[in-house]
Amino acid sequence: MAKIVIIGAGSGFGSRLSIDILARAALADSTIALCDIHAERLEQVRDYVQRAIDGHGLPGKVIASTDRAELLPGADCVVTAVSIGGAAYWGEPYRSEVEIPLKYGVEQTVADTIGVGGIFRFLRTADEHLNFAKDMERHCPDALMLNYTNPMCMLTWLHSVGSSIENVGLCHSVQGTTKKLAKGVGVDYGDVSYMVAGINHQAWVLRLRQGNEDLYPKLREIVDSDEAFADDRVRVEMMKQFGYFVTESTRHNAEYLPYFRRNRELLDLYGLKPREPVSMENNRQRDWMKDSGVEDNGEAALPPLQESHEYASLIIEARLTGAPFAFNGNVMNHGSITNLPARCCVEVPCLADREGVHPTFVGELPPQCAALNMTNIAVQELAVRAVLDRDREAAFHACALDPLTAATVSLPDIREMFEELWAAEGDRLSYFHAG
Template sequence: MAKIVMIGAGSTVFARNLIGDILSFPELADSTIALVDIDAARLRTSEIVAHRVAEALGAHPVIEATTDRRQALPGADYVINMIQVGGYPAALVDFEIPKKYGLRQTIGDTLGIGGIMRALRTIPVLLEIGRDMEELCPDALFLNYVNPMAINTWAFTEATRIRAVGLCHSVQHTLEDLAGDLGVPVEEIDFLAAGINHMCFYLRLKRKGEDLYPALRRLAAEGRVREDDRVRYEMLRRTGYFVTESSEHFAEYVPYFIRGQNPELIERYNIPLDEYPRRCEAQIADWERLRRELEAGQGVLEVRRSVEYASLIIHSLETGQPR
């Protein structure tokens, strides 16, 4: 029976998705799921969600919840990290201070000044987790979902002896976007993606042996692209390949689109400046609604498999099934 620790489990919706993915496998349905968060209120909501997910799936896991990760880590086989150090207030600082000096951002969690600021406050916490793991569960696999992805995972693997992998969902979600753009079922697309996590490119896109890139290039050449995806299609036109990171992310990964001396580019490529704080506000409102419904015993909790890789990795390691 696997023991899976989720640090930052107060990210209730994301935790719900991962728990649902894990418990949907019969071989993992009796796992121990240890939820950890420093916010007791959010942790309580996530614990309710975990029990509801297990009930919906007919699974019988052992569900634990604690605000002290050292209580949860002993005996862990897998540690899933999904914390946000400083939360929404710190994210606002990442935007507001650079803005005073003319540096504009969209998401600010991976590269540029926002990514650096986030890394500087996150890496020390990650290394504390790593040291606890070295002491309490040295053979566990660390699955990191925390941004800035490449910086954090690099720091963790350099500074600790713990096995680690950095995970994101941009490859999976972008494939769904492209399937919609091309009007083909996503499950019929055969792809090969490569690159640094948070900036991969599709080297191959095929459907039943047919190369899909000519059709994508026609969309780009004719300007028949979604309003919120102009950046990626411009990069396709320039490089010949489609990048997996969303247009709002990618716009700040390269120095071509958000330029103080060329403000017209913001409108031309429909770049949503200050997008991340708006998303945070929406997520906070959604969590409050979910909390009220759960604590009142209301609402239907929908459980369906997500596209996240974490459960697939855990299942393969537990069963030996190749993927």
């Protein structure tokens, strides 16, 4: 019987992943240990998962605690999906991370990957997230960490150099992008093979095939006329100019590069919306959060045992049974991509089995793709160094080198913006001065 700990279970992600786990026959007898600091929501999710276990007559067990130290001993895998220091996409400090840069002309769409908002999200998240790994070293040193928290590359990098815990970062942008491309060229997704590699949210679809047929010629023919790509102008433009389709949406990718959000004319050209003010209330629910149990009053229909497209349960099954599972994961680059730095986080094809997660060899990226990745990797490296060395100036340098910020704001104004953001974070960055 496996023991799987989910930290951040009260977000609704915990219930979704719990159902994924219970839906797999090899994992149906697992102990699912839910952890969240929000006791009421944690109990709602625990009840939801318990109803699934009871209603489907499963041998599994669900337990819950607000103290992860109670749950970690004996864990085989630990899933992390949290927001540290405030809600993920509303309220403070997220509002400051979006609206302070906006005053200086930096139009961020999401601010959770890079950009000055993404950097400060990492800074306020990093210390506690690294504590997760340190607690695992004490209580379950052989467990595998599967992280869903953003910023993905920075956190994977931090876990890998700041702890001894084996870890992999998981995202669904590869699945979502390749499914979209298959649909666009009119090929059943099950008949498509692909090679995707790069960094999280900026990985490149290097090959897209049906059997021996290269599907890129078809893709290039239809992107300007197919309705599915009408709202994806940034990624279409990137493919036209750099040769390859990139993962993550137009909305996300526009803020990772200097080409798309510098002024209103560019926003209009690429069908991008100006950044709206951040709400101080939670009025946003993602589709995958529906029927998650977070708002469940205990009277809803029995949760169906229907798997999502998330990789976590399949990796856990491979880890526990030895049956291999191939997926794209975020790991340190130990020679997988030969023209990216050896000590950076890459998103590459991986194989999971009983011995852990094994990145595969990709080789060189097209040089233009590697160069674009490097503009983001430089930011990530400095942000990670800032946390590990408690180096405030390295955090500033990360902000100054962010591609969109550097294309929009003068260096003196970047310094002023940085100081304003640092002050807005308040005690969330107090660990920089501890000890």
